[in-house]
Amino acid sequence: MSGAANPVRGEATLELAAEFGLHACTFDAVSERSGIARSTLYRHWSNQTELVMDALQSEDHHVDYVVQDTGNLRDDMLIRMLGLGRELESSTWGAMVPQLVAAAATDPEVSDILSKGSHHYLSIDAEIIERAQERGEVAKDIDSTHAALLFSAPIFYLYFMARQPVDGKWITSHVDSIVELLLQR
Numbered sequence: 001m002s003g004a005a006n007p008v009r010g011e012a013t014l015e016l017a018a019e020f021g022l023h024a025c026t027f028d029a030v031s032e033r034s035g036i037a038r039s040t041l042y043r044h045w046s047n048q049t050e051l052v053m054d055a056l057q058s059e060d061h062h063v064d065y066v067v068q069d070t071g072n073l074r075d076d077m078l079i080r081m082l083g084l085g086r087e088l089e090s091s092t093w094g095a096m097v098p099q100l101v102a103a104a105a106t107d108p109e110v111s112d113i114l115s116k117g118s119h120h121y122l123s124i125d126a127e128i129i130e131r132a133q134e135r136g137e138v139a140k141d142i143d144s145t146h147a148a149l150l151f152s153a154p155i156f157y158l159y160f161m162a163r164q165p166v167d168g169k170w171i172t173s174h175v176d177s178i179v180e181l182l183l184q185r
Contacts (some may be wrong), residue, residue, distance in 0.1 A: 013055035015166055022103045025052045066092035073132035074179045080119045081175050085166040088159045138182050
């Protein structure tokens with residue numbers, strides 16, 4: 001059984017993780033929240049970690065949309081970062097990420113999933129930088145991954161560490177500042 005086959009189970013698992021932490025995603029709790037029999041869960045996952053990891057891997061949140069190509073770095077990155085901000089502020093995924101980061105500190109399997117997911121989304125942002133380099137907006141000698149981090153890392157920091165909202169006005173100002181820095185070079 002995968003998240004695609006049973007989105008109710010995946011959603012219930014992630015909601016529990018967001019509300020109470022990954023440790024709260026027991027077979028009993030997921031069964032109660034999703035309405036799926038506990039015996040059915042046990043048939044498909046041998047332990048709680050497998051259940052949670054499957055829900056995480058099958059989660060279909062909106063951050064992974066098709067990357068826009070408007071023809072300029074500022075607009076492409078603004079679309080991408082506004083989408084990230086909306087997901088952080090209003091989705092189960094955004095509420096659950098701190099739990100995932102905490103679990104990754106002690107669980108190698110969670111750490112691996114977090115690392116793979118982070119690399120995936122960073123590569124999407126780096127692709128936007130590389131397109132800007134091909135258009136001549138950004139110097140070719142700028143590392144696209146490092147430049148991509150300039151856009152997303154402060155958003156994650158502001159939201160998770162400083163515990164401040166990442167509204168559209170702040171994200172727009174942030175994206176404009178980073179684009180200005182990259183274009184000046």
